[in-house]
Amino acid sequence: MEPNISIIASLIGESTRASMLTALMGGKALTATELAIEAEVTSQTASSHLSKLVEGQLLVVRKQGRHKYFQLQSVEVAELLEKLLNITSKVAKTNTVTGPSDSRLRKARICYDHLAGELAVALYGSLVRNKFIIEQNYETLITESGREFFESIGVNFDRFQKSKRPLCKSCLDWSERRSHLAGSLGQWILNDIFKNGWASKDLDSRVIQFNQTGLKFFYSRYDIK
Amino acid sequence: MEPNISIIASLIGESTRASMLTALMGGKALTATELAIEAEVTSQTASSHLSKLVEGQLLVVRKQGRHKYFQLQSVEVAELLEKLLNITSKVAKTNTVTGPSDSRLRKARICYDHLAGELAVALYGSLVRNKFIIEQNYETLITESGREFFESIGVNFDRFQKSKRPLCKSCLDWSERRSHLAGSLGQWILNDIFKNGWASKDLDSRVIQFNQTGLKFFYSRYDIK
DNA sequence: GTTTCACTTCGATGAGCATCGAACTATTGA
C-alpha cells in the first residue's frame, strides 16, 4: 500500500508538538522540561507528546542522568519542517503582527544547522555578486573562485567530499522569501561564526545574537553591503 | 511570530484529507465526487474537507458547469507531500503487506508530474551509467553529452531556461529508496511517454500502465537493462 | 539516610472535529 502520510503529518499537526519541533529546529538538544516550558504545557503533557514523537521517529532521545535530551531525528526531518515553515509563511501573509522578538528572529536565526534570516540572505547575495556561487537552473553551485575563497578562510573541501550532504544548497527563507545558503557549506559558515565568537545562540529561541565587533568581522569577511 | 506549521500539518494529518491529497499527487484534477469515492466518505464529508484544503491553500479549485475540479495548489505542495511520503515509508518498514495493486504502483507511478517507481529508478541508473547526468555533492546535473542526447530526442532546452524549475533534480523514491529524476526534464520525459502512447494513466490511482510495445521502446530509447 | 528534581503512568474531564442524514441550491439534459 501507499504509505499513509497522515500519521507523520498528524504528529506535526498538533500545536503543542509543533512548538516543540520548531524549538528543536534550533539544532540544540533540549530536555523534556525545556520543551514543556517552550510549548507552555505541564511536564505530564509534554512527556506524552515526546514519547509519541520518538515513537514516530521524528525525534531521537538520549538519556543523561535524570535528564532526557531530545533532538530532531535527522536532517531529513529538519528539511520537512523547513518546507512546512515556508508553505505556512506563504499562506499566513495576513496577520503579520511583527513583535520585538520577531524582528530579532528575522534578522538572524538558526535553521537547524545553518544561518537564516536577513543576514543569511545578504550573505547569499554577496556570494552571488562576487561570483563565488552561481545559480543555474535553480541549483546552487560553487565556482572555482568560490572554492579558492573558502579554502583561504579555512574550509577543507576534501572532508566535505565524503559527506552525503550537498555542499551548497539554497534554502528558501520563510521570513525573507529569498534564498539563503544551506548544505555542508552553510553549516560550516555558521560553525565558523560561533567558533570566532562573532555571535551566540539565544538561550530559549532560535535567535542568533551577533555582537558588534562580530558583525563587523562577518560583514567584512563576506563583503556584505 | 514564527509561522505556525501545525495549521498546514493538521490539514494533511487527517486520514481522509491525506487520501485526497495523495490521490491528487497523480497530477490530474479530480472532482469532489471522485475524491469522495477515493477517500471512502460521503459527498457531504468530502465537501467539508475540500473547502478546508482550499482555504488552507493546499488545493485550488476550478468550477466547470456543475463540477468542481480540485488540484494541488503548486509544485511546492507536491514536494512537501513527496517529502512526507518518503519519511513515512522509511518509518513504516514493518507492515509491508504488498498487495497486487501495490506491485503495479511500485513498478511505475506518477509523482505529481514525473515518473516514479522501479522503472524511473532504472531510467535514472541508465542515465548515470551513460554519463548523461552526473551526481555531484548530491546534486544532479546534466552533462554535455546528456544535453546532446536529449536534444536528439526532441528536448528544447531554450524553453526550459526560462522556467523557474530546476532542470534536473533527483527525488528519493519512497518505494525504491533510490533516486529518480524530477524537475523539468523529468516532467518532459513523462509527457513524452504519454505523447508516444507508450503508457497510460490508470483511471483511479497513480499507477502508470505501460503497454508491451511502449515498454520496449522506452527500454531501447533510454538504454535500460 | 532524606530531600529535591526529572520524568512517567493512570485516570477523569472536556473540547474539537469527523461523520452522515436531511434538506437545500445550482446546473444539466430530456
Place this chain on the structure above:
DNA sequence: TCAATAGTTCGATGCTCATCGAAGTGAAAC
C-alpha cells in the same frame, strides 16, 4: 417543465485525544 446529478449547509452524534491532577519511579544532591 421536470428529473437527475453535483455539490453545499445544518444539526446531531460520537469518537479521539490533549490536558492536568494525583501518585509513582529513579537519579542526584546534601
